[in-house]
Amino acid sequence: MSKRRNVFLLSGPENGDKKEFIRSLIAGAEKAGGAPPDRHRFYAFETPAREVVALLRNGTLFAPHVLIELHAAEEIKKKDELEALVEYIESPSDAATLVLVTDETESRVSKKIVTAVPPDNKKTFWEMFDNQKAAWVTAYLKRRGARIEAGAAEFLLELVENYTDDLAAECDKLALFFVDGAIITVDDIERYIYHTKEENVFTLFDDIAAGEFSDALEKLQTILLGAGGHPVQILAGIIWQIRRLYDLVELVHANTPVRDAMTKLNIRGKRNQATYSAALKRYDRTAVRGILAAAAECDAFLRTNRPALHAAALHNFVYRTMIRHGEPAATPAP
Structure with a gap:
């Protein structure tokens, strides 16, 4: 297996599935090291790539593994930043995992980064097709003991960002009120979601x-x-x-x-x-x-x-x- 197995590039707008993938990396690192990895999240427009690379190289005294998420990877454009990052990707630390994340398409990320990351470690997460979303909501709520009318599912999709992490959060709220096979209606969605959601x-x-x-x-x-x-x-x-x-x-x-x-x-x-x-x-x-x-x-x-x-x-x-x-x-x- 390539030594670059611990460097990933995750692109696309579907953040819920990205989070699930990152959770699987965390679980794998914990299983391999016997303890949870030391986790960090940075944004490329705030933290220089050189600082991220230094942390990846130096590791930590408090955990056997370091996992770093570097978001807004499309913002990495300066020559010295790119050189430092590509050099690391080509020869990474065995005790660290680097996850480069962008909400944009892979094409918006520097070609030097895209080329350096192994093909199998580049993954794109697209939003569900429109004709899949209502079924996803229905199935998610069913697993939590609630049912929802077709019209209510469509109304929920109008009120909530249609990414799986946002939908799951709102469905979890609904499931607290509707259990034991209760049927959720349009009026229920308006009562429990529209009037209680945070600003969006x-x-x-x-x-x-x-x-x-x-x-x-x-x-x-x-x-x-x-x-x-x-x-x-x-x-x-x-x-x-x-x-x-x-x-x-x-x-x-x-x-x-x-x-x-x-x-x-x-x-x-x-x-x-x-x-x-x-x-x-x-x-x-x-x-x-x-x-x-x-x-x-x-x-x-x-x-x-x-x-x-x-x-x-x-x-x-x-x-x-x-x-x-x-x-x-x-x-x-x-």
């Missing part, structure tokens, strides 16, 4: 729909500072809801009654329907089209500029959405 892209969209600009900025900042506050993913969650609003606007413009349009688009739950009704009144067809264009520009900016600028870009997008209704900011006269 859905509660942020509530404020965007209602025109509560100050509250929207405050929630955006809370999400950015919280766990999983990845700017690209935050924007993607907002875009998903705006596209849905656009579909609703188009149906209503074609003289479809609002209630029928919501049913056709599977907009379920009284609170969720109230949010889209408010947005429908506040943003017309022209505004929603402009907002989608602004979102595309913001997404391109986030993917091509350094992380230090991301928060400001998202704040500007919310301003352009809510205050300018998609129109670019006014340019001062010369």
